Amino acid sequence: MSEESTPQSEQPGEWRRRSRSFGEVAETYDAARLAYPDQLVDDILVFADLRGAPALEVGAGTGKAALAFAARGVPLTCIEPDPRMAELLKRKCAGAPVTVVAEEFETWQPDRRYGLLYSAQAWHWIAPELRWARAGEALERGGTIALFWTDWHVKDTALRAELTAAHERQHFAQRFPDEFVCSRTDGPDSWVRQELAAEDGFVDVEERTYTSAHEHSTGGFVDLLSSHSAYRIMPPGTREALFAEVTSLVDAQGGRVGLGATTRLFLARTGG
Template identity: 45%
Template sequence: MTSSQPLDMTLSRVFGEVAETYHAARPGYPDALIAEVLSYASLTGPAGLPAVEVGAGTGKATLPFAALGTPMLCLEPDPRMADVLRRNAAAFPDVRVEVASFEDWRPDGTRFGLLLAATSWHWTDPATRWPRVHDALAPGGAVALFWNPMSVVDPALHAALAEVDRRHGLTLSPHAGLVSSYGDTPGHWPGMLGHWPDEECRRDGRFTDLRSLRIPERARYDTDRYLGHLSSISLYRALPDDLRDHVLADTAAVLDAHGGGIDIEHLHDLFLARRA
């Protein structure tokens, strides 16, 4: 993949197969990140305008923004994910859900004060995404793109899991990197190197006040929760059922042999920019 090529878009539709598991097992985003986005958006941004979320999924990022009173339009291309999102956001009347990809959606003259994408920006089309962001935002509106990759704390557990991945021909699994192997800057992790949005945004030339920051967070997953997390990821969803079962069984055996779980560090990496 190069910076001008999107990922295989067919993989972006596999999450709906396990929408409930996705919501239960996927990590969320810390309060500090939500506060950082809202603070940045309010600095010089237009007051009172709603936010639009690209690839909202089941609402892992939607809900904390909505809980703080942010009116939101959520774009989600998979109707199964959208159904779960509607149920999860039922308590927030200012959250609307539209089944649409970012590429198919038309703002029809509506302008937003904030556009956000939580672990979904890499599924959008590089050829059109920044013009679409520009068209969706009011002057001064903010864009917030963020991810939460995980890195493994224990070197011995990392080595054992790497052997499982090697045996089954997997690359870039969530546990592919040790904490010590990650760089100190946002976007410096396997799968993102060379694809951090800063360069693309600067080339567009219509955005200002570009910022990148990282918020680390330690967490522990027990074996069942971690297997649920893996089951919700496109790398594992794309495997034939029998192979996926073998991979998950081998992974579970390793985790159970190392204390029944995995200690990880989430690297909540955030990119911010503003329509000039």
């Protein structure tokens, strides 16, 4: 299962509604979302070679990535447009070298340039016509852009089939989880790869992949689903009925769900 659909695939109003749905469940989002691999954070910092330069996070959410970078001593500016997510981020990062800015990246005006701009599970929410130019404006010459997304799947094939059937019974528009791969960051048709290749301002493009395993309780798994925008915008009655079915199915399997996760990282530097 991947993050969300790309803005190009939806009407502007629908895309904006989905992009602003996470704040409704900020605490749940923070508790349920998967952690990013430590090796990914280390690899980004080696590639960026910041030497004390600050970093910028775009779409910081509740700090799932920010705390990992801050723990390595990186001073951060975190851009998060949803005030509810930004408030939780501020509380979590209290005492860390983190400045939280509750604004849209598209209109925010930086007062300096950064050695690293990264975005965890959020770059697809930035307006396509602006995101690369805005990144170039925020980065110093030779600065690094790092974009990453995590896709996950239920490891037990029988349970996965039962969950798919439950989604179909509730007439969920997107099957679980085979047709929920909407961020399209993998494969030869990856929009991230295509857009980076088309941008003259970025060089030294690299891609890396990381795998990890996770386990959730029944409640934790339902919370994970609930943190995704496709579920947030469902009619409440339909969502509750679906989650009741999911709860019953997972409880029948012992109340634990094993997840396999793949995190894809895209790296590049500004040229010049």
